[in-house]
Amino acid sequence: MIYFIGAGPGDPELLTLKAHRLLKQADLVLYAGSLVPLQVMDCCREDAVKVDSAPMVLEDIVAMMTDYHQRGKLVVRLHTGDPSLYGAIGEQMEALDKLGVPYEIVPGVSSFLAAAAAVKREYTVPGGSQTVIITRLAGRTPVPPEQSLAGLARHRGSMAIFLSVGMARRVQEELLQGYDAATPVAVVERVSWPEERVVQGTLGQLARLIEEAGITRTALILVGDFLVSRGRSLLYDAGFVHGYREGE
Template sequence: MIYFVGAGPGDPELLTVKGQGLLQEADLVVYAGSLVPEAVLGCCRHDAEKIDSAKLALEEIVSLMIGAYRQGKKIVRLHTGDPGLYGAIGEQMKELDQQGIPYEVIPGVSSFLAAAAALKREYTVPGGSQTLIVTRLAGRTPVPPEQALDKLAAHKGSMAIFLSVGMADRVQEELLRQYPPKTPVAVVERVSWPEQRIIEGELRQLTRMVQEAGITRTALILVGDFLKENGKSLLYDGEFQHGYRQD
């Protein structure tokens, strides 16, 4: 079997129990070296073959996995965060489907969830935003025109923006078309890694904040009033009735 495993945001203790178990059993681990820290690979057997996929093309990665599968080996394809979010696993699974090779996808903790935890914030605030938009700015990878950043920002929801910190000036420009200049922002670099950094400020300051911090990659941009508001849920209000608490 081939397993696509979400490595989580970086902290090896944020691997799922299932993901950790598969890493401990794997004969071959093909991992995204630029994004998966060495500490996560510490979960592997000492005699397991570990190959960094950073310099490999799709065909080489798939060939490695298929070759090991046909030798009866247990394979983990280790992706950062959760494989279902900017994981680029679709084309790998298509190749395996064409070869009739079985695989399974094991979810992981996404960095946008770890970032909320690091900031001690909820994306959905009682009495405030009930919507979270997870997106990215168009760059070398295009974005459908109707999903342009400024159009999504029109909803005024909470936003988690991936793969865009290197274009912070464009992010700021597009968001300011919809959000007030004083809208809270946070940039979370390498969340849950030992070198994690968090910088906070206002949208109008975003470009300067990122430049002064020297952050160019591996960081999330979070935007919205959720960064300052807490709200109060009705769920635990003594006057609020529901199926488990009635007069």
């Protein structure tokens, strides 16, 4: 079997139990070297073949996975975070489907979840935002016009912006078309890594904060009132009735 595995945001202890078990069993581990910390690779067997896929193209990756599979080896394709978010696994799965090669996906902890933990906030605040928008700014990878950052900002939900910190001024300009300049922001660099950094301020300061911190990649931009708002859930309110508790 070939397993597409989410390595989580970086901390090896945030690997799922299933991911950890499969890494220990794998004969071949193809990993995204620019994004997966070496500490995660320490979970692999010493005699496992470990290959950094950063310099490889799709055809090379598929050929290597298929070769090991045909030899009866256990193959792990290790992506960061959760493979379903900006994981580029679709074209790999399509190629394997055409070859009739079986595979399974093992989800992982996404960096946007680890980022919320790092700033000690919840995206969905009782009495506040109940919507989380996960998106990115258009760059070399296009974004549909109807999903522009400026358009999404008008919803004023809680937002986690991937793969855009290197275009901070454009991010700020588009967000200001929907959010107020005083809207709280946080930039979380290398979340859960030993060198994790969190920079916080307001949307009006966003580009300057990023530039002054020297953050150019591997960072999430969080936007929204959830960064300062707290609410009280009805779930644990004494007067709230549900199937497991009578209200007072």
